[in-house]
Structures are given as C-alpha cells and as structure tokens.
Amino acid sequence: MLNGFLFSGVFxxxxxxxxxxxxxxxxxxxxIPRTRRSLLENSGGTYSTVPNYxxxxxxxxxxxKTCPQLPEIVEKVVAAEFAFDPTSSGxxxxxxxxxxxxxxxxASVLINSTNLNQAEKDASINFSIGNxxxxxEIKEQLEKECPGVVSCADVLALVAVYSxxxxxxxxxxxxxxxxxxxxxxxxxxxxxxxAFNLNxxxxxxxxKLVGLNLVDLIVLSGAHTIGQGHCNSIINRIYPHVDPxxxxxxxxxxxxxxxxxxxxxxxxxxxxTQFFNDxxxxxxxxxxxxxxxxxxxxxxxxxxxLFNDPRTVKLVEYYASHQKAFxxxxxxxxxxxxxxxxxxxxxxxxxxxxxxxNSDNADPALDPISFNFTDSTAN
Numbered sequence: 001m002l003n004g005f006l007f008s009g010v011f012x013x014x015x016x017x018x019x020x021x022x023x024x025x026x027x028x029x030x031x032i033p034r035t036r037r038s039l040l041e042n043s044g045g046t047y048s049t050v051p052n053y054x055x056x057x058x059x060x061x062x063x064x065k066t067c068p069q070l071p072e073i074v075e076k077v078v079a080a081e082f083a084f085d086p087t088s089s090g091x092x093x094x095x096x097x098x099x100x101x102x103x104x105x106x107a108s109v110l111i112n113s114t115n116l117n118q119a120e121k122d123a124s125i126n127f128s129i130g131n132x133x134x135x136x137e138i139k140e141q142l143e144k145e146c147p148g149v150v151s152c153a154d155v156l157a158l159v160a161v162y163s164x165x166x167x168x169x170x171x172x173x174x175x176x177x178x179x180x181x182x183x184x185x186x187x188x189x190x191x192x193x194x195a196f197n198l199n200x201x202x203x204x205x206x207x208k209l210v211g212l213n214l215v216d217l218i219v220l221s222g223a224h225t226i227g228q229g230h231c232n233s234i235i236n237r238i239y240p241h242v243d244p245x246x247x248x249x250x251x252x253x254x255x256x257x258x259x260x261x262x263x264x265x266x267x268x269x270x271x272x273t274q275f276f277n278d279x280x281x282x283x284x285x286x287x288x289x290x291x292x293x294x295x296x297x298x299x300x301x302x303x304x305x306l307f308n309d310p311r312t313v314k315l316v317e318y319y320a321s322h323q324k325a326f327x328x329x330x331x332x333x334x335x336x337x338x339x340x341x342x343x344x345x346x347x348x349x350x351x352x353x354x355x356x357x358n359s360d361n362a363d364p365a366l367d368p369i370s371f372n373f374t375d376s377t378a379n
Contacts, residue, residue, distance in 0.1 A: 056342045058175030062154075067146035074158040075165075077138045081131070082166035086283045089163040090227025091131045096160035097223065097337070098129055099153070101210055102188045104341025106181030107152035110135060110354040113186075123189035127271075128230055132355070135159060139354050152354035153178035157338050167226050169285030172331040174338055179348035182357050196233040196300040200309040203302055210340045216333040218315045221306060222326055225289035226282070228274040229299050231258035237301060239266040245296050245304060250279070275299075287327075290320035 063070045081088045099109040102120055110132060113119040120126060135155055142150045154176045165171040194206040200217075207217045234254060237243040242251045256262075258269040276282035277299050278289055289303075293316050298304035306312045319326040349358050 058177040062176040078162040089167040092163040108181040108184040111184035118186040119184040120189045123186035167285040179343040199305040224277040231269040287323040
C-alpha cells in the first residue's frame with residue numbers, strides 16, 4: 001500500500017513538473033510557422049534554447065531595484081553617439097560578439113593590455129573593433145548613479161541591443177546579471193573568434209564550440225547588415241586574383257578603395273580604408289544582408305559561403321524575403337549567444353572601470369593601475 005502511495009506521489013510530481021515546463025516554454029517562446037520551422041530543422045538547428053549547457057540565472061529585470069536608471073543611461077549615450085556618427089552601431093554590436101565568443105560574455109574584450117600581457121582587444125583578429133569610449137562613458141555615468149552595481153558585461157549586452165534600435169532595428173529584451181571576468185589574453189581571441197576567410201564548415205565548428213548551431217550562424221551573420229570592413233579582411237578575395245563571384249563593378253570599387261586608386265599595388269593596400277558591409281542600406285539594421293548574398297554582394301568569404309553552401313542557402317533565401325522572421329530569430333539567437341559561459345553570483349567581479357579589473361591580489365600582467373585595489377563587489 002505504502003509503495004503504491006509513493007508511486008502515485010512521484011507520478012503526480014513528475015506530471016506537475018512536466019506541465020510547468022510546458023507552460024514556461026510556451027510563455028517564453030513563440031509558436032514558429034510550419035514552413036519556417038521545417039527550414040530551421042532542416043538546417044540542423046533548434047530555434048529556442050541553448051542546447052549544450054545549462055542556461056545561467058539571468059533575468060530581464062535584474063537591475064530593476066538596484067539601478068532602474070540603467071536602460072535610460074545606455075540608450076541616451078548610444079543614441080547621442082549614433083546622431084554624431086551613424087556608423088557607430090556596427091562596431092558597438094561587434095564588441096558583444098567578440099566578447100562572448102572568447103571566454104564567454106564576461107567583458108574580457110574590454111581589458112587593456114599591459115607591458116606583461118597582450119589582452120584580447122589587441123589581438124590581430126580584433127583589429128576592427130572599437131568605440132570603447134562609448135562603454136567607458138556609460139560606465140562612468142553608472143558609477144555615479146549606482147556605484148558598483150552594473151557589470152561591464154551587461155553594459156556590452158545593452159549597448160548591443162540599443163545600437164540595433166538606433167540603426168532602425170527592433171529593441172530586443174535581453175537578460176542581465178552577468179559579472180565581469182578577471183583575465184584577458186590575445187591568443188584566446190585568435191583561437192576562438194571566427195575568421196573572415198572561413199567557409200561554412202569552419203564557421204560552424206567555431207559556433208558549435210560555444211553551443212551555437214547552424215541557424216544561429218546564419219542569422220547572427222545578418223549583423224553584417226551594418227558595420228564596415230577593412231582591406232585585410234578581403235585580401236584573399238582580391239589578390240592574387242579577384243574573386244569572379246563579385247560583380248565586376250563591385251570588385252572594381254573594392255580594389256580601387258584598397259589601393260587608393262592605384263597608389264598601392266597589391267598585395268600592399270591601405271588598411272585604413274573602410275567600406276560598408278552592406279553597400280545598399282549600410283546604416284540600417286534590416287534583412288538587406290541576405291538580399292545582398294543572393295546578388296553576390298557578400299563582402300567576406302564567410303558571407304559569400306552562406307549562399308554557396310546547400311546547408312545554409314535555403315535559410316538565406318528565406319530571410320531575404322521575410323524580414324520579420326529574421327528579426328525574430330535574430331533576437332532569439334542574440335539572447336542565446338549572450339548566455340555563453342557567463343559569470344554570475346559571486347563569480348568574477350563588477351569592475352569599476354571596464355578597461356581594468358579590480359583586485360586585492362593583483363597580477364601585474366593584468367592590472368596596470370594598482371596592486372592594492374580592493375574589490376568591494378566580490379561578496
């Protein structure tokens with residue numbers, strides 16, 4: 001009799017847990033139309049949760065009580081910078097990507113190098129990132145309003161979503177509660193960041209390492225709808241031979257720009273020259289990137305390969321004609337990326353300045369300011 005009651009109790013408990021999980025899943029994730037769902041599944045990916053590790057305890061309202069001014073401060077600074085420089089959204093969004101792929105979303109990309117250590121931001125693959133001053137300005141204001149509360153890692157996440165909004169895209173909600181890492185090493189960036197000259201197989205390998213899949217690869221590549229590229233990112237496509245997949249007028253523009261109209265002779269080039277990733281609507285966050293891929297206007301090898309690979313071409317074509325679907329999936333994949341190996345609770349720290357860690361046991365290779373700077377946020 002007792003065993004029967006125990007069995008019934010366990011069964012009811014499991015049923016309640018199952019029902020709660022279904023309710024939670026229904027609450028957080030939208031129903032995906034059948035056509036789009038089949039495209040996502042055929043691309044080898046899921047479209048909701050992080051598959052390869054437990055989701056961290058982040059919350060949308062993490063700072064609701066401790067720093068309610070946070071969203072307003074971030075949005076004002078980002079909007080002001082966009083009004084001054086409409087190209088600013090690209091590098092600010094890129095910072096979040098380059099941070100999360102290396103050691104997780106811990107703001108390690110913001111730490112400065114020292115005489116004893118080359119940090120991530122100075123890795124050769126990170127030559128294109130910038131706008132650190134925007135993060136610093138936001139952090140300075142936050143330390144006045146709610147000192148020692150908001151992490152630099154969360155500032156990066158919020159700057160990313162408000163940069164998308166500034167460029168005409170949706171405003172995405174993103175979970176918060178990350179803490180800042182203590183280390184930053186350039187070789188880690190060289191190892192884990194996807195390179196511009198990779199094909200789909202190489203890109204997918206890098207994405208899988210951090211728990212992302214083929215769908216995430218395709219949709220997050222759509223961030224190239226804004227931002228700018230440099231000549232060394234396309235040198236493999238213009239030297240020693242111009243890639244015939246480029247339209248002739250477009251390849252001529254790229255070669256002329258990189259050689260300063262003949263002042264340089266390839267393989268020498270002017271790497272200060274920049275050109276838009278999206279030559280059609282360069283300052284607008286939209287689905288034009290995917291339309292460009294269909295027209296052979298993908299700038300990098302990593303872009304062009306998405307339209308030439310049977311594993312990815314169908315979703316490229318779908319997003320080229322369904323901007324709303326791209327926007328929805330981008331938000332899902334961005335939040336998913338934002339959960340990669342995050343630090344929470346008592347892990348890491350809340351940096352007072354994003355470019356240097358706080359520490360009461362400083363490693364001079366990582367702390368250029370002081371060896372006696374006590375971290376009051378670690379408790």
